[in-house]
Amino acid sequence: MTTATPDRPSTHRAAADETQLAGLLLSLLPRIGRLAQQVAHERGAITLERARVLWQLVDGPRRSGDLAHQCVLTPASLSELVDSLERDGYVRRSEDASDRRVVVVEIERVGELMTAPVARILATLSLEKRARIAAALADLQDALLTAKKETGHAR
Numbered sequence: 001m002t003t004a005t006p007d008r009p010s011t012h013r014a015a016a017d018e019t020q021l022a023g024l025l026l027s028l029l030p031r032i033g034r035l036a037q038q039v040a041h042e043r044g045a046i047t048l049e050r051a052r053v054l055w056q057l058v059d060g061p062r063r064s065g066d067l068a069h070q071c072v073l074t075p076a077s078l079s080e081l082v083d084s085l086e087r088d089g090y091v092r093r094s095e096d097a098s099d100r101r102v103v104v105v106e107i108e109r110v111g112e113l114m115t116a117p118v119a120r121i122l123a124t125l126s127l128e129k130r131a132r133i134a135a136a137l138a139d140l141q142d143a144l145l146t147a148k149k150e151t152g153h154a155r
Contacts, residue, residue, distance in 0.1 A: 035118065049081060050081055050085055053082065054107065063096060064082070065102075090107065091105050
């Protein structure tokens with residue numbers, strides 16, 4: 001067992017801290033999503049179903065068949081939702097570069113509807129706290145990208 005020092009906590013304690021931090025982060029994600037969805041819904045711009053489609057596109061473009069599967073929608077239902085999102089300027093359809101028969105859907109803009117409510121909450125924090133959060137999230141994003149490359153899992 002590793003001896004704990006101020007600079008180097010024991011392996012057991014570090015794992016517990018990492019697990020607790022992961023749990024905190026994962027508990028925040030749905031809360032942030034619900035907040036953004038609630039504000040968008042209250043403004044009448046985004047229904048929960050449309051928001052669910054947009055959230056699936058946050059990481060990048062998706063083939064329409066994969067998107068329907070992820071959202072647990074029939075291809076026809078997804079097509080209707082994508083039609084309305086495209087009409088309102090939220091998404092864009094294009095052909096898959098490797099297979100022109102496949103439709104790819106990607107976010108065109110999410111804009112203030114999804115980010116403004118979270119930005120308002122962040123604005124209540126001090127500049128120092130916001131800078132720490134920004135740095136930590138940038139580090140987390142880099143770690144996630146590295147892990148994705150190492151495991152070879154592309155979404």
